[in-house]
Amino acid sequence: MDVQTQAGRPMVTGASRGVGLLTIDLGAIAANYRLLRRQAAPGACAAVVKANAYGLGLDAVAPTLWRAGARVFFVALPDEALVLRSLLPDAHIGVLGGLLPGSADTLADAAIWPVLNHLGEVAAWAGLARRIGRSPLPAFLHVDTGMNRLGLPPDERARLAADPSLLDGIDLRGIISHLACADDADSPMTAAQARTFRDALATLPIAPSSLANSSGLFRPAASGFDLARPGMALYGLNPTPERANPMRPVVTLTVPVLQVRHVDRPMTVGYGASYQVAQPAKIATIPVGYADGLLRSVSNCGVVWLAGRPAPIVGRVSMDLVTADVTGIPGDLAAPGQPVELLGPNQDADTLAKAAGTIGYEMLTGLGGRFRRQYLQTAPDDTSR
Ligand SMILES: Cc1ncc(COP(=O)(O)O)c(C=O)c1O
Structure with a gap:
């Protein structure tokens, strides 16, 4: 990448010589992060930068978010986490996809925290911690409250509640869940998921709780948790489709x-x-x-x-x-x-x-x-x- 200055503004220009010009306003991404952090307060605010920062370029976006104050980042895949680690040596990095095959040792080596999505992953991470003599190893835990995609389903939550020793060897840095309908201001599902999440938290060891994505940050029913995980709104998409976009265009x-x-x-x-x-x-x-x-x-x-x-x-x-x-x-x-x-x-x-x-x-x-x-x-x- 070349660094240039145009009209007093520092710019970084990619190597492609295509005819179309894609302009990405990093100042707007920083401003959007700050707005979302205010919205999340008194909780903290992470930044979701998976899929190459939603297509906008992880190598430019991640340092921008770090300078704006973000300290916790989420990606989808281990490889994305490794790239992010090389950009941000001191960031806390969570991998939403969890322990993808063959990735556990690499994640532990790079101090990256998997989001453990089922009890099999909990056992594998705890086992790795013991094997490499680094118990407890940090990780997030994901409980499913209605997405039926990833996260511990109700029966696994009940097993964990009955036997908390399953988490021995794991340094629980947060418990997350993901909202299915937060973009719909009228959906009763957001409040229902928040209730289920609170019930689940009450049965699990105490750890920071994380529920809201971008839209969730604007839904009172999803507020009151410790760490928000916005993605799209950082990049200027509208987290409140029912009204004007509060984010700066990017x-x-x-x-x-x-x-x-x-x-x-x-x-x-x-x-x-x-x-x-x-x-x-x-x-x-x-x-x-x-x-x-x-x-x-x-x-x-x-x-x-x-x-x-x-x-x-x-x-x-x-x-x-x-x-x-x-x-x-x-x-x-x-x-x-x-x-x-x-x-x-x-x-x-x-x-x-x-x-x-x-x-x-x-x-x-x-x-x-x-x-x-x-x-x-x-x-x-x-x-x-
Ligand atoms: C688990 C999880 N958390 C947070 C996010 C960020 O969501 P959004 O981009 O809607 O803010 C995503 C995005 O898909 C996700 O899968």
Whole structure:
């Protein structure tokens, strides 16, 4: 990575020489972390940085969060934890995926804490602690309160409550659970899970409790625990879909127009001739496609923006290209080389994701490797972007 300065702002620019420009505002990520930490108070606030910090670049994002005050981080996989350990030697790192096959010794060596997801993992971690003479070894414990995905199910919780010695050899650094419906302000499931979690905690050894993800931080029913684990809201996605996004925008994606063509009926545009031209129109071809994470499901329904004006996507998104109707946009603003906004002030990742029939998480984590990446260090209180 090169470090550059532009308009007084230090920037780090990735090596890719793609035509699209993905701008990631590290100052906004830091500001979002601080907002979430205030929301979590008096509890503490971790940062979830799995999947390469939700696609935005772990090597730039993790040190930013550390400087903003985050000390506990969660990733999904052991390999992600090792990369994070090399970036943040003093961080507490939890691996949500738990003891994936063959990973236990490596995690112990790197002082990484697995999230133990079932009693088999509890026994394996305790056994390792004894074998390597490092008992007790730190770990989180995950109790399932309704996701039915990972975490101790009720029967395993009962076995553990009946025999707490199963945890001998484990230094319990926290007990976590995960919310299924926190993005839905009206869902009764959040309160139900919080109740189940409290009941489970009462039967387990005392340790810091961790329930809320980003949306959970904004749900009173999920408050009152010791450590929040937000991910998406750090990256500017909206944790409160029922109202305006309280987070600072983080991501901008612009791609220049490649070509503009004039078409008229009975012409069609793109693969499958799925778009029928109804009247004389101007079609801009833009070099971004599904290989870059622009989901094919926005074909004939999404929108891109040129100079603050919407241009409907017409025809199918192909691997490297998308076409948009720029008929109503003045020629000089829709000419080859003019920037087209896919993500930015006019359209955030949640909005584009919705048009694609998915969620902002998938949009961010799917952003491809062909964009030039530019990291901005805006001031913590900068609201200019
Ligand atoms: C166990 C766990 N905790 C926390 C998070 C962070 O959730 P969010 O990105 O919705 O804040 C995730 C994300 O999937 C998760 O799986």
